[in-house]
Amino acid sequence: MARGPLQRRRIVITRPRDRAERLAGELRALGAATLVLPLVRIEATEEVSALAAVLADLDGSDWVVFTSASGVSAVGELMTELGAAKVAAVGPATAAALRDIGVEPSFVPGRFAAEEIVAGLEPLAGARVLLPQADLADRGLADGLRDRGANVSAMTAYRTVPVERTASELAELRAADAVVLASGSAARSLALQGGAGDALVACIGPKTAEIAREVGLPDGIVADEATAKGIIHALVDHFEETTEP
Numbered sequence: 001m002a003r004g005p006l007q008r009r010r011i012v013i014t015r016p017r018d019r020a021e022r023l024a025g026e027l028r029a030l031g032a033a034t035l036v037l038p039l040v041r042i043e044a045t046e047e048v049s050a051l052a053a054v055l056a057d058l059d060g061s062d063w064v065v066f067t068s069a070s071g072v073s074a075v076g077e078l079m080t081e082l083g084a085a086k087v088a089a090v091g092p093a094t095a096a097a098l099r100d101i102g103v104e105p106s107f108v109p110g111r112f113a114a115e116e117i118v119a120g121l122e123p124l125a126g127a128r129v130l131l132p133q134a135d136l137a138d139r140g141l142a143d144g145l146r147d148r149g150a151n152v153s154a155m156t157a158y159r160t161v162p163v164e165r166t167a168s169e170l171a172e173l174r175a176a177d178a179v180v181l182a183s184g185s186a187a188r189s190l191a192l193q194g195g196a197g198d199a200l201v202a203c204i205g206p207k208t209a210e211i212a213r214e215v216g217l218p219d220g221i222v223a224d225e226a227t228a229k230g231i232i233h234a235l236v237d238h239f240e241e242t243t244e245p
Helices: 021-029 048-056 069-081 092-100 114-120 140-147 167-174 184-192 206-214 228-242
Strands: 010-013 033-036 040-044 063-066 086-089 128-134 151-162 178-181 200-203
Touching: 010 021, 021 033, 021 228, 040 069, 040 184, 048 069, 048 128, 048 151, 063 069, 063 092, 069 092, 069 128, 069 151, 086 092, 114 140, 128 140, 140 151, 151 184, 178 184, 178 228, 184 206, 200 206, 200 228
Parallel strands: 010 033, 010 178, 063 086, 063 128, 128 151, 178 200
Antiparallel strands: 040 151
16 A cells, blocks of 8 residues: 555644544645544524524625534524525635535635735725624725625624633643644643744644734644645645655
8 A cells, every 4th residue: 555645744724623524634634643633613603593684684796705514513504584685605614514505606716815805896986795704804805895885794603712621631632643733722731832843833824823822833834725625735845845755
């Protein structure tokens, strides 16, 4: 049997378990030993009940923009109120979550970047855009939409809550070869619990990496593309470069 490029590497995935298993499976297929150790959990907020009324009031010229699969999960049961509104997803994982509940996104940018999302939704002058977001969502996308003339309703559909791990779990995390952080919330949670030790910090994108630096985590690697595929490529490239011949 051919050895995978991540053979004998131990990789910890810190996203919620229901969103971690696919990535874990793809890493195992490349030879890695994986540990799913969520550092945050997702909770719906009181504002979710207000979303139904907003969704029902949208018309065909308006957009609902989902910035994460967690947002889709939080709002999913309300999507019957969607009417003729168009739906955008910021990346392939979010698009897949929409398709799982029977909604085909009208727009998915080629790259997870606020400027590409905004450009893809044009014309925006006078359009109403609903953003179901996390409680700690970056304001860049909403501001970019408003700059183009959109009327933006940024609603807190869910919150990310730190999950405390046991001392033995944290010791296992710090003994791993790499720790995957898929959100700024996970970076904050890890920092609050003492950091990553000697494990390589692997961030799914520049926003997550920026927050990781802000909370004092060591510089590691950053995926060029803010997707599971991007983080896999970053891990493979790093370990292939650092493996002794």
